Amino acid sequence: MLAYILRRLLLIIPTLFGILLINFIIIQAAPGGPVEQMIAKLEGFDSAAGGATGRISGGGGEVSVAGSNYRGAQGLDPELVKEIERMYGFDKPAPERFWIMLKNYLRLDFGSSFFRDAKVTDLIVEKMPVSISLGLWSTLIMYLVSIPLGIAKATRHGSTFDLWTSTAIIVGYAIPAFLFAILLIVLFAGGSYWDWFPLRGLTSNNFDELSLGGKILDYFWHLTLPVTALVIGNFATLTLLTKNSFLDEINKQYVVTARAKGLTERRVLYGHVFRNAMLIIIAGFPAAFIGIFFTGSLLIEVIFSLDGLGLMSFEAAINRDYPVVFGTLFIFTLVGLLVKLIGDITYTLVDPRIDFESREG
Structure with a gap:
């Protein structure tokens, strides 16, 4: 396993080089620098x-x-x-x-922005709280909702519960997250009905004057609508993936054997099926986290006036702010490759039978 990790770490170097080179060539060919x-x-x-x-x-x-x-x-x-x-x-x-x-x-020197009069690293650090907040909480809530819901749908396949939840999932899959964001604004942010939640920023103007408990409440008060929009717009795929993965495992022979030995359904589900069915879910976690963290929140940031990494990267690409474009590309790609490696390592923690060193002829 150690040799595999070392090879993957060394492979990051040519991968980063190739990604930077391809994007450098494309950007140099684009007009309007x-x-x-x-x-x-x-x-x-x-x-x-x-x-x-x-x-x-x-x-x-x-x-x-x-x-x-x-x-x-x-x-x-x-x-x-x-x-x-x-x-x-x-x-x-x-x-x-x-x-x-x-x-x-x-040397971890990413230069200075052409148009913002600041270093790229300072800009990333400045925008990071917004993107961390959106990416972390939306991904955490999405997994906490989708995995139990997918398991419940698999164990109740064909029931009324499965039918109604599938209807909700189809609606969530069909409507983009930014449309849910607009709907939430109309309903709960002073649009046409209730004015319960703020519409701008990550914190209130008097945030520094609040107590510790008040700061925590204010922080989540501002995050409620954007995180809800992201979760509703992205939980459908993970829920269906979880359901289908568990259904596939439940119908296998080893589950029949476990039931024949007198094991309870709960023991069969969480002692045998869960470990195998969760492999594909874990495999998709890095891509889901990186996708929401760095790109999926762009429209949400615009709608809720949150100045995060997604909006900064988009503006940098439009303005041809090359130091910001390549600096964020380098950092995001490096983080993505490392998280992908962590996901592979987690495979072995969930199922020790997996051995990346083994090779079949």
């Missing part, structure tokens, strides 16, 4: 102002701008364009920029 955006902004500013003087900053540097830099139909002065390219690091060829980026990442 930071240099083009700055040139367009300066041309519009200078032509509208009839000549202006000042300094612009970005990408860890700044250049001076004078009214004479803009020359009408000829565009900006080529020297100013070169200064802008130098400011954003585009005065070097693409392979050299990629190599510099890799060396910086090995």
